[in-house]
Amino acid sequence: RKEVEQDPGPFNVPEGATVAFNCTYSNSASQSFFWYRQDCRKEPKLLMSVYSSGNEDGRFTAQLNRASQYISLLIRDSKLSDSATYLCVVNPYGGATNKLIFGTGTLLAVQP
Amino acid sequence: EAGVAQSPRYKIIEKRQSVAFWCNPISGHATLYWYQQILGQGPKLLIQFQNNGVVDDSQLPKDRFSAERLKGVDSTLKIQPAKLEDSAVYLCASSFRPAVTGELFFGEGSRLTVL
Numbered sequence: 001r002k003e004v005e006q007d008p009g010p011f012n013v014p015e016g017a018t019v020a021f022n023c024t025y026s027n028s029a030s031q032s033f034f035w036y037r038q039d040c041r042k043e044p045k046l047l048m049s050v051y052s053s054g055n056e057d058g059r060f061t062a063q064l065n066r067a068s069q070y071i072s073l074l075i076r077d078s079k080l081s082d083s084a085t086y087l088c089v090v091n092p093y094g095g096a097t098n099k100l101i102f103g104t105g106t107l108l109a110v111q112p
Numbered sequence: 113e114a115g116v117a118q119s120p121r122y123k124i125i126e127k128r129q130s131v132a133f134w135c136n137p138i139s140g141h142a143t144l145y146w147y148q149q150i151l152g153q154g155p156k157l158l159i160q161f162q163n164n165g166v167v168d169d170s171q172l173p174k175d176r177f178s179a180e181r182l183k184g185v186d187s188t189l190k191i192q193p194a195k196l197e198d199s200a201v202y203l204c205a206s207s208f209r210p211a212v213t214g215e216l217f218f219g220e221g222s223r224l225t226v227l
Contacts, residue, residue, distance in 0.1 A: 006154075043219065043221055044216075044218055046213075046214060046216070049214050087154050089214065091214070098143050098167070098207070099157065099160060100145075100157070101157065102147070
């Protein structure tokens, strides 16, 4: 089983739609979780951290379910500019190693 | 503030040839990573340095890949000899407190094509 798994998509949604991505991780001891965004032929950039209690940043909401070992990202009122690949990132071993494992990414295409 | 610098941006070589990539991280960032990103996949960690020491190189194909970070600043990643399956973007990233902030600062990458 891969350490971090995501549905590769693509998710094709109209502008204004709400879309959600899930990501599962294999190591129950994983400590920290993040979502990155990668535009076509660009480098990945941090979108947001995922906190145990869930957190929101504008139209983006991230949630963590430790019992089921999955993370989710919800995007409300999708914009054309949200079209990108969304990468789930997990630190599986805690602060001592600073290791960050990336998922395959989920491709989102927002249509006009 | 200057970002992570990588060179070359593009490289085309024949299989069995060698290639080297260079990375200059953001000043003050102790942690440096090399990731390999094959088209359609997420970045795969090849090697992680903390200052000039290797923290994790479990996914580095050591029969053909090598990396070093002299003096805890710049780093080079070398492939010798290259195989067709090494065609990918090689991303260098640096961070100050990655486990806490999760924020890696990536360079623009070095795109390798092996023919």
